[in-house]
Amino acid sequence: MENKNLEHLRHSCAHLLAAAVIDLYPQTKVTLGPAIDNGFYYDFDFGDAKISDTDLGKIEKRMQDLVKKWEDFQQREVSSDEAKKIFAGNVYKLEIVDEIIQRNEKITLYKSGEFEDLCRGGHCESPKKELRFFKLLSVAGAYWRGSEKHKMLTRIYGTCFATKDELEKHLWQLEEAKKRDHRKLGKELELFFIDDVVGKGLVMWLPKGTIIRDLIEELARKMEKEAGYVRVVTPHIAKEELFLTSGHLPYYKDSMYPPMVMDDGTYYLKAMNCPHHHRIYLHGVRSYRELPLRLAEYGTCYRNELSGTLSGLLRVRAMAMNDAHMYCRKDQIKEEFAGVLKLTINYFKLFGLKDYWFRLSKWDPKHVEKYINEPENWEFAEQVLREVLVEMNVPFKEVENEAAFYGPKVDVQFNSIIGREETMSTIQLDFAAKKRFNLTYIDEKGEANNEVFVIHRAPLSVHERFLAFLIEHYAGKFPLWLAPVQVELLPVSDAHLDKAFEIEKALTKAGIRAHVNNQQLTLGKKIRLATLQKVPYMGIIGQKEVDAPKLSLSVRTRDGVDSGMQELELFITTLIQTIENHS
């Protein structure tokens, strides 16, 4: 929230919304209406009435009519009996009243115009004067108190600003954000699609999208090799026994695809790679000299996410994870953890990602059923992670009840372009695997030691989610090293086609992704098409270039910079340099 005044303004606007709704739909039960980032909402129980986006205009109009008579908010305090009488028939308000009584707080009502609402306060001075620049945005379902065990209410979202300019600017920004939505760009740039016949949340990568995926994977291989990882490959399925051993089945069953019952046992699609990697660790006797052992794999996992939560590439059901597990001794945890953190930060720097923050995700002793109940280990592990974050001077927030069931983690949080907070990278400490899988090593004294700690990490998230962020981050204008087509060659006429293909061949040989537009179009049109495809460089080949003594082309960028004719050899040298610098 930018400031208190705006918060008050928006909360007041929520009151106004409720008043308009009651006016239009008198049977409606009002519940809660807070100010939120960028706006406000109010949750209603409309009873049998159905409300859709098309009704918003009507409600907004009524708000504008009502607000003309809205003087200052009048506060009054009532006794618990009075409150219960006033809100009789509204189970939601009664529930809130009961909570207030339990907390031994004052019950206050606020009234403006004809509408009085249970409210703790925090309003604008004069609704009539200030509440002018608002807009209702959408209708959504929301569970009472956010729990799917409760009734589904109808939520109306809106926004409100102090000035007309600010409101218009905000609405413009919403429109702009839509333009760089990865789902829209993914289609326009032919990167991926989701096919009805294949299934929900299952992404089909097209050739251009696959180029980017492969390049990111290549980068990961290189960086991980330098950081001392070794690569492994494991199958996409495994027997039930493996997931019982890992403990995923009881904890994670809802998120896993249902089992496949075969002659020789029951199989599951893997929802994570760790159990497979643990089996690799157990393949043979490990010496202390081998630790830390870092097993890396871009492993594809399958999770049966709730259908309503699926969203483009951000939440999918099949995902290629930038996974690795490090097996180490207790005294190596800190260094390993710091190593991953550094790697993560380096990746983000390389991609120019800045808008992220770290979250130390801890367990919650109040919800022991969700976690392995070993308080000492939790305390120790959380302390180690905290120390690394502090020593590396990385700002972070500590949040309870966000840990994995086997240990605390550090998550890297991002805001997507549509404003939803998502976890990008994750580094997790696991002190449960050693016991479950009986992970051991032979120590310096020749004795088996069971103190093997596991770090799970996925700095580049899963391909799907990471690509979603990259597409939106770059607005589809990928840097040269990632661009699916790096140079689009545009012959001025068919007479120059041969030369264009000759240059394409030379570029390909130099490792540059080039493509000739051999359509029968005017040069202007070809430039337009390449610009829309956000190809970094266009190479124009006409009579002038054909007549040049050495292979040459005229270069233009997607941003319209025309740098004139240059020799191909020179052009290639500059390109390669830019590509190698990842700039």
Place this chain on the structure above:
RNA sequence: GCCCUGAUAGUUUAGUGGUAAAACAAGCCCUUGGUAAGGGCUAGAGUGUGGGUCCGAUUCCCACUCAGGGCUCCA
């Protein structure tokens, strides 16, 4: 999963209770063009799938599938 919205040619959209229209893309023809859309012609969907109402459905109703928005920012 639940609430709301939507699904019409490869894509983006229009439209109607009497079996669909346009733009771009595609193919062909003319044009061989020098830095953001040259012109013409042709072909292409029976309106997501399955039911129902009706003389008749793409249009109305129901179910399903998929997509989009939302589901602990608290009187």
